[in-house]
Amino acid sequence: MSTTVDETLLRRIEEGFSHAVIAFVDHDGYPLSVATSYRVDPSRGVIELDVVAADVPLGRQVNVVFSHIRPQPSVGYDERRYVSLWGSLSGTASGYELRPGRAQTWDEREVPFFQYSELTVPQAHAYLEELSARQDRRIRPKLSGGWLFLRATRLPFLSAMVVPVGLGTAIAALDGAWHWWLFLLTLFGAAFVHLGLNVANDVFDTMSGADAANTTPTQFSGGSRVILYGLMSRRQMALLSTGFYAAAIGIGLFLAVDRGFWPLLWLGVSGVAISIAYTAPPFRLVHRGLGEVAVGAGFGPIMLLGAQYVQAQRVTWEAGFASIPVAILIALVLYANEVPDRPGDAAAGKRTLPVRLSKHAVILSYETAVLVAFGLIAGGAISGLLVRPAILALLAAPLGLKVRRGLRENYDDPYALMPSLGAGVNLHLSTGLLLIVGYVISIAATHNMAHVPLYLH
Numbered sequence: 001m002s003t004t005v006d007e008t009l010l011r012r013i014e015e016g017f018s019h020a021v022i023a024f025v026d027h028d029g030y031p032l033s034v035a036t037s038y039r040v041d042p043s044r045g046v047i048e049l050d051v052v053a054a055d056v057p058l059g060r061q062v063n064v065v066f067s068h069i070r071p072q073p074s075v076g077y078d079e080r081r082y083v084s085l086w087g088s089l090s091g092t093a094s095g096y097e098l099r100p101g102r103a104q105t106w107d108e109r110e111v112p113f114f115q116y117s118e119l120t121v122p123q124a125h126a127y128l129e130e131l132s133a134r135q136d137r138r139i140r141p142k143l144s145g146g147w148l149f150l151r152a153t154r155l156p157f158l159s160a161m162v163v164p165v166g167l168g169t170a171i172a173a174l175d176g177a178w179h180w181w182l183f184l185l186t187l188f189g190a191a192f193v194h195l196g197l198n199v200a201n202d203v204f205d206t207m208s209g210a211d212a213a214n215t216t217p218t219q220f221s222g223g224s225r226v227i228l229y230g231l232m233s234r235r236q237m238a239l240l241s242t243g244f245y246a247a248a249i250g251i252g253l254f255l256a257v258d259r260g261f262w263p264l265l266w267l268g269v270s271g272v273a274i275s276i277a278y279t280a281p282p283f284r285l286v287h288r289g290l291g292e293v294a295v296g297a298g299f300g301p302i303m304l305l306g307a308q309y310v311q312a313q314r315v316t317w318e319a320g321f322a323s324i325p326v327a328i329l330i331a332l333v334l335y336a337n338e339v340p341d342r343p344g345d346a347a348a349g350k351r352t353l354p355v356r357l358s359k360h361a362v363i364l365s366y367e368t369a370v371l372v373a374f375g376l377i378a379g380g381a382i383s384g385l386l387v388r389p390a391i392l393a394l395l396a397a398p399l400g401l402k403v404r405r406g407l408r409e410n411y412d413d414p415y416a417l418m419p420s421l422g423a424g425v426n427l428h429l430s431t432g433l434l435l436i437v438g439y440v441i442s443i444a445a446t447h448n449m450a451h452v453p454l455y456l457h
Contacts, residue, residue, distance in 0.1 A: 014040035017066040081107040163432025168307030170439035177312035189251035196244035204279035214344025292331040300327025340414030389438035396430035
């Protein structure tokens with residue numbers, strides 16, 4: 001990052017490095033780099049360099065780099081830092097003297113590598129623009145088609161819709177309503193809505209400045225950033241999102257005509273509307289602290305009841321009750337993932353709940369919501385509102401403790417928090433899959449046993 005050449009920077013150079021490297025273009029036009037010893041005179045604002053064997057050009061612009069890195073066996077490197085100075089050299093009795101005019105520096109103790117990479121994105125764009133002008137052709141970053149699609153759509157997050165669709169279908173199957181082709185259509189329809197939402201979020205977060213303001217994205221937060229990096233244009237992403245929504249609407253209309261028009265129409269319209277209003281103006285629900293409510297509703301009751309209705313052509317109180325813990329846990333995935341985005345979101349006016357609340361309130365709310373979700377599952381299984389094998393879902397509860405511990409210990413360190421954010425995703429997925437397993441056990445018992453024990457029903 002560019003910085004001012006002052007006494008503080010010069011003292012950092014004096015104390016933090018073992019040698020300097022002079023980089024220059026020689027008289028024949030070849031670039032050369034030569035290591036040498038150095039001394040710093042902060043009071044005069046100069047660097048004294050020992051003479052080297054190469055013919056260093058005096059009176060011309062050179063680059064002097066001070067760097068440090070420590071190798072870690074089987075791990076990589078740490079303690080990475082450097083200072084890069086530009087200026088002209090003058091000769092002295094013992095060597096050379098550099099009076100730097102500008103500087104660039106990085107110390108990973110102050111700015112982690114991944115954040116440093118994000119902070120230098122504008123510099124990278126400026127370089128590509130300059131290179132494009134020199135080459136008289138458009139030069140931009142590229143990614144292979146498969147990886148670009150994976151990144152732009154955030155395909156791995158589709159687990160969020162697998163749980164409600166699978167559980168809604170399982171509840172219907174317990175009552176004898178099961179059509180595999182309808183299940184696949186429902187799954188694809190829900191997936192297209194989810195992909196449309198993911199891509200639309202990037203479009204609107206780019207427009208609002210939220211992506212540009214966020215310099216600490218993680219594997220689980222910060223969006224795909226393909227527009228910000230120049231991998232795809234905003235128009236291309238908007239068209240991609242429109243295509244996903246069009247496919248979802250087409251499947252939804254077919255299911256509505258075939259299985260029950262008005263109930264499925266209203267569920268479908270609600271799901272699409274909520275997903276668009278999530279980040280799109282004028283609603284921008286996530287900017288108003290309502291993102292968790294929107295995500296919980298869309299990936300909870302709407303998808304789960306919709307999946308049940310497609311199979312059974314009716315909805316039940318049991319499915320409605322089952323959708324509540326599913327909604328809470330998927331809302332908590334978003335909630336935790338918003339924690340590392342707080343500074344960027346606040347700068348862009350994106351007032352998510354973690355932006356609005358204190359650290360203590362955020363963690364307490366997470367703990368309370370997890371207890372409510374698993375309390376509902378336990379209560380439902382014991383009382384018979386859910387099938388009793390659904391109690392197996394409590395096996396996923398320890399993942400909530402991992403997220404809680406991560407939030408307490410690494411709240412302000414986005415990269416150290418990443419494993420805990422992953423645990424939050426797995427908490428929702430594991431709980432949902434165990435609920436489905438509970439229903440599959442009950443379905444198998446119902447269809448294969450003349451007298452089903454109470455604990456399997």
